Amino acid sequence: MAIKKIGSQTVKFANPPSIISSGTIVGPKEGQGPLKDYFDMILTDDTYGEKSWEKAECKMFQDSVNLALKKASLNISDIDYLIGGDLLNQIITSSFAARQFNVPTFGLYGACSTMAEGLSIASMLIDGGFADYIVVTTSSHFSTAERQYRFPLEQGVQRPFTSQWTVTGSGSSVLSSNGTGPYITHVTTGKVVDLGMKDANNMGAAMAPAAADTILTHFNDTGFTIDDYDLIITGDMARVGKSILMELLRKEYMNIEDKYKDCGIEIYDESQDVHSGGSGAGCSAVVLNGWLLQQIKSGIYNRVLFIATGALLSPTSTQQGESIPGIAHAVTISNYA
Amino acid sequence: MEKDIKKQQEYKDIAQKYEPKPTLLKNVLWAFVVGGLICDVGQFFLNLFVKRGMTPEQAGTPVAIIMVFLGSFLTGIGIYDDIGRFAGAGSVVPITGFANSIVSPAMEFKREGFVFGVASRMFNIAGPVIVYGVGTSIIVGLIYYFLKG
Numbered sequence: 001m002a003i004k005k006i007g008s009q010t011v012k013f014a015n016p017p018s019i020i021s022s023g024t025i026v027g028p029k030e031g032q033g034p035l036k037d038y039f040d041m042i043l044t045d046d047t048y049g050e051k052s053w054e055k056a057e058c059k060m061f062q063d064s065v066n067l068a069l070k071k072a073s074l075n076i077s078d079i080d081y082l083i084g085g086d087l088l089n090q091i092i093t094s095s096f097a098a099r100q101f102n103v104p105t106f107g108l109y110g111a112c113s114t115m116a117e118g119l120s121i122a123s124m125l126i127d128g129g130f131a132d133y134i135v136v137t138t139s140s141h142f143s144t145a146e147r148q149y150r151f152p153l154e155q156g157v158q159r160p161f162t163s164q165w166t167v168t169g170s171g172s173s174v175l176s177s178n179g180t181g182p183y184i185t186h187v188t189t190g191k192v193v194d195l196g197m198k199d200a201n202n203m204g205a206a207m208a209p210a211a212a213d214t215i216l217t218h219f220n221d222t223g224f225t226i227d228d229y230d231l232i233i234t235g236d237m238a239r240v241g242k243s244i245l246m247e248l249l250r251k252e253y254m255n256i257e258d259k260y261k262d263c264g265i266e267i268y269d270e271s272q273d274v275h276s277g278g279s280g281a282g283c284s285a286v287v288l289n290g291w292l293l294q295q296i297k298s299g300i301y302n303r304v305l306f307i308a309t310g311a312l313l314s315p316t317s318t319q320q321g322e323s324i325p326g327i328a329h330a331v332t333i334s335n336y337a
Numbered sequence: 338m339e340k341d342i343k344k345q346q347e348y349k350d351i352a353q354k355y356e357p358k359p360t361l362l363k364n365v366l367w368a369f370v371v372g373g374l375i376c377d378v379g380q381f382f383l384n385l386f387v388k389r390g391m392t393p394e395q396a397g398t399p400v401a402i403i404m405v406f407l408g409s410f411l412t413g414i415g416i417y418d419d420i421g422r423f424a425g426a427g428s429v430v431p432i433t434g435f436a437n438s439i440v441s442p443a444m445e446f447k448r449e450g451f452v453f454g455v456a457s458r459m460f461n462i463a464g465p466v467i468v469y470g471v472g473t474s475i476i477v478g479l480i481y482y483f484l485k486g
Contacts, residue, residue, distance in 0.1 A: 051448065152462075154412050154437070154441035154445065155421070156418045156421015158422060161356075161359065195344065196348070196349065197349075197352065205355075205356070244351060247354075248351070
């Protein structure tokens with residue numbers, strides 16, 4: 001019997017796992033942004049000394065895992081599972097990085113929602129008694145994503161104002177059954193929602209309905225009110241998606257504006273020419289594992305709803321004129337178990 | 338199904354409301370200025386060759402070669418994309434933009450090798466332009482042939 005399931009899509013953990021450590025590594029552009037002081041490592045060269053950007057992203061993935069393990073004084077052999085994901089076809093970054101680790105691995109694809117998806121599954125595994133230590137890692141790289149989804153870097157094209165900038169970065173969380181917080185107390189797993197948006201340069205609009213659906217479901221399932229949270233933060237709605245999300249929630253008589261932030265808006269300054277804001281599987285990962293966890297640990301936010309959002313498109317689906325399905329997974333991170 | 342379509346339309350209206358409007362006037366002005374400057378450079382070389390004794394028809398070919406070289410060179414040293422960000426169509430439409438569209442994927446996909454990377458990806462963007470350019474010219478040519486004949 002699913003005794004830990006509450007409502008239609010939410011799980012409440014009996015023994016909430018702790019995020020005991022985290023590691024972040026970002027590219028030069030993110031290293032000039034407003035959150036620069038919160039990252040463990042900032043690259044000065046986005047090829048990271050490698051021959052290809054794919055190799056660079058893979059190395060970032062590995063190093064963010066290593067940074068997180070080192071801070072927790074753990075070895076990779078102490079880890080029960082590595083859960084990883086990225087944006088590249090066949091999630092090569094995660095798989096290629098995991099070659100080095102010799103540890104049982106789950107590879108995930110949830111586009112930019114992968115960090116929350118990974119945290120959800122890891123928490124279920126730990127609370128279910130299947131593991132004591134799990135590392136969750138995601139990554140993205142501007143240059144690998146551009147060449148897969150869009151145009152060559154040197155091509156002189158104008159990006160529309162609705163477009164988002166893929167974050168170069170990788171973030172890792174180490175989860176443990178044994179820890180003193182911050183705890184993951186609830187997760188709400190999102191449904192795939194598609195309201196027919198087709199513009200691959202406007203992913204905020206494609207993802208907003210999924211985010212609204214997951215947020216509303218989370219509050220319905222848990223019985224929480226907005227007052228129970230100090231912060232509600234989405235992964236990469238960016239400026240356009242934020243405005244739409246706020247309106248969708250207002251229509252359901254929910255106003256979260258005072259407590260709302262978005263990782264894609266926080267990570268860059270408006271002067272950095274990123275248009276709507278940041279995106280990518282690494283976006284929510286580095287903001288969570290860099291800035292946000294430090295804020296929670298220092299008690300600035302005691303309970304946070306972290307909702308990573310993903311646009312589940314591919315270059316093929318876009319070219320064939322398909323609409324863009326969105327997904328959003330919510331995770332409650334709290335200082336109280 | 339009908340309900341879905343209505344819901345999608347309603348959502349489309351909401352989403353459209355928050356779509357930032359493109360800065361049309363600014364884009365047009367930049368495109369005009371930069372596109373005009375590129376044409377000035379071309380005209381400069383054309384005048385130079387004509388002055389040196391070529392007919393304007395003869396001078397067209399070397400001018401095109403020089404402009405393609407300049408477009409490729411500026412792409413190679415990483416400047417053309419910066420120009421393109423401001424100029425938009427102003428730097429896409431001239432022949433330098435055509436060079437940019439071939440050189441940029443050729444550079445980008447070098448890692449995939451010279452056959453499946455550089456050579457096969459080179460015409461990713463320029464390919465359709467060539468296909469429909471040649472296609473249109475054949476149709477126009479045929480019409481001209483029959484009307485004249």
